[in-house]
Amino acid sequence: MQLSSDKKARRNYFKSTRERPPNEAFDWTPFRSAEKRFKAKFPRPDLSDILDLALLDNDRIEEVERGGWKGSADVSKIRPLRTIDEDGKGRNIFLLPQIPGLVLLPGYLSHECQRELVSWSLCDHARPPNETSLDTHYVLPREGIWSTHVRYRTHGEALTEQLILPRAVTSENAAKQPEPPGPRQLVSNKPADPSNFDDLSQELKLPAAPSPTVRPTRASELLYKLRWANIGWYYHWGSKQYDFKRDKVGVDGIVSQICKRIVRQINWADVFASHDTKPHQDESDWGPGGPEWESWDATYEPDAGIVNYYQLKDTLMGHVDRSEVCATSPLVSLSLGNAAIFLVGGLSRDVEPVPILLRSGDALVMAGPGCRRAYHGVPRILEGTVPPHLQSSGSEQDGWEHLAEYLQTSRINVNVRQVFPKGFDPMNSAKPR
Numbered sequence: 170m171q172l173s174s175d176k177k178a179r180r181n182y183f184k185s186t187r188e189r190p191p192n193e194a195f196d197w198t199p200f201r202s203a204e205k206r207f208k209a210k211f212p213r214p215d216l217s218d219i220l221d222l223a224l225l226d227n228d229r230i231e232e233v234e235r236g237g238w239k240g241s242a243d244v245s246k247i248r249p250l251r252t253i254d255e256d257g258k259g260r261n262i263f264l265l266p267q268i269p270g271l272v273l274l275p276g277y278l279s280h281e282c283q284r285e286l287v288s289w290s291l292c293d294h295a296r297p298p299n300e301t302s303l304d305t306h307y308v309l310p311r312e313g314i315w316s317t318h319v320r321y322r323t324h325g326e327a328l329t330e331q332l333i334l335p336r337a338v339t340s341e342n343a344a345k346q347p348e349p350p351g352p353r354q355l356v357s358n359k360p361a362d363p364s365n366f367d368d369l370s371q372e373l374k375l376p377a378a379p380s381p382t383v384r385p386t387r388a389s390e391l392l393y394k395l396r397w398a399n400i401g402w403y404y405h406w407g408s409k410q411y412d413f414k415r416d417k418v419g420v421d422g423i424v425s426q427i428c429k430r431i432v433r434q435i436n437w438a439d440v441f442a443s444h445d446t447k448p449h450q451d452e453s454d455w456g457p458g459g460p461e462w463e464s465w466d467a468t469y470e471p472d473a474g475i476v477n478y479y480q481l482k483d484t485l486m487g488h489v490d491r492s493e494v495c496a497t498s499p500l501v502s503l504s505l506g507n508a509a510i511f512l513v514g515g516l517s518r519d520v521e522p523v524p525i526l527l528r529s530g531d532a533l534v535m536a537g538p539g540c541r542r543a544y545h546g547v548p549r550i551l552e553g554t555v556p557p558h559l560q561s562s563g564s565e566q567d568g569w570e571h572l573a574e575y576l577q578t579s580r581i582n583v584n585v586r587q588v589f590p591k592g593f594d595p596m597n598s599a600k601p602r
């Protein structure tokens with residue numbers, strides 16, 4: 170199996186390089202070059218310059234060795250900070266001096282918590298009222314695609330697998346440009362901020378048209394095409410702005426508590442004091458309120474985000490998340506399942522990105538003006554890297570076998586943000602306070 174996919178990758182490599190103009194690589198920005206390098210199936214990319222902080226943790230050796238992909242824990246690139254967990258245990262977290270506001274918390278989520286979050290992402294969250302990437306094109310069951318899938322898998326042949334139907338296609342919407350299911354599209358949008366928030370929220374946000382070409386599909390097949398599920402405020406993909414006219418769904422307690430615990434645990438004075446807060450970029454400005462990290466303990470409240478579901482071939486192109494009115498508030502990202510290569514650079518694609526290996530249980534925070542406006546992306550999911558504690562126990566009783574099976578080819582990223590200052594209601598107030 171592995172051999173034949175290697176052969177295919179080699180064949181594709183020779184075919185594509187034969188047709189490539191000789192100097193093409195010179196036109197790529199440093200960010201694009203890094204994406205290309207890590208995406209390549211052949212030759213298999215060398216990960217020796219990728220920051221892999223699991224290597225510093227003896228408890229993760231089995232996970233690292235089994236996966237066969239290994240970066241390096243080059244301590245010269247990072248600055249450790251000591252913090253105390255809620256249970257009083259000490260923990261090392263890490264900063265990258267060239268990206269002020271980026272905080273890495275490797276292995277932050279316990280094994281139990283990772284299992285809970287995987288189950289939450291698939292069973293509880295990928296269903297109404299949360300919008301998913303499949304809703305535009307299919308009429309999904311109210312119970313959520315995961316429950317339908319599991320029912321069939323549990324009862325096997327005794328049930329005829331339910332087909333999920335495309336949304337009814339009328340002659341009117343068939344004529345509109347369909348949004349194809351699949352990778353997220355790049356749309357250039359205006360960065361949100363308190364001064365343009367009113368205008369942006371008034372813009373018309375039409376629903377995307379369902380694709381007229383999708384066919385009735387089995388739940389177990391469609392599940393692997395799920396790409397995202399919305400958290401909190403509805404995000405309108407067509408304009409890349411939040412749609413404040415739709416009622417917000419609350420952020421679930423399990424996610425909100427983890428994110429708040431992480432933000433409270435970080436000593437932000439150390440994070441920002443260690444840098445010149447005006448590094449190489451002019452836009453790295455805290456705005457009129459000054460460095461508001463001083464009040465994050467009290468004001469940080471996640472109200473939006475996305476769960477990203479990646480299959481092994483999926484990537485997320487370099488982008489900046491700039492639709493949040495709180496443009497500097499911490500964004501918390503939690504990784505589950507297979508590991509990924511995460512690139513984070515600067516205010517443009519011309520800044521050479523730092524490659525970081527994100528493994529299951531790792532948390533990463535992007536905060537402050539420089540880091541929240543930094544280009545980042547995921548050029549590669551690394552197959553075979555699901556840690557032992559997320560693999561099947563072999564027992565059908567614990568209900569984990571279906572989740573373990575899904576995870577074999579998947580990575581889940583829970584990406585949580587704060588759009589508005591705490592307590593601000595956009596529908597009842599002209600301007601954020």
Ligand SMILES: O=C(O)CCC(=O)C(=O)O
Nearest residue numbers: 475477490502547582584
């Ligand atoms: O999957 C990740 O680690 C990053 C996801 C991300 O950047 C996003 O959802 O905007």
Ligand SMILES: [Fe+2]
Nearest residue numbers: 488489490545
């Ligand atoms: Fe992002």
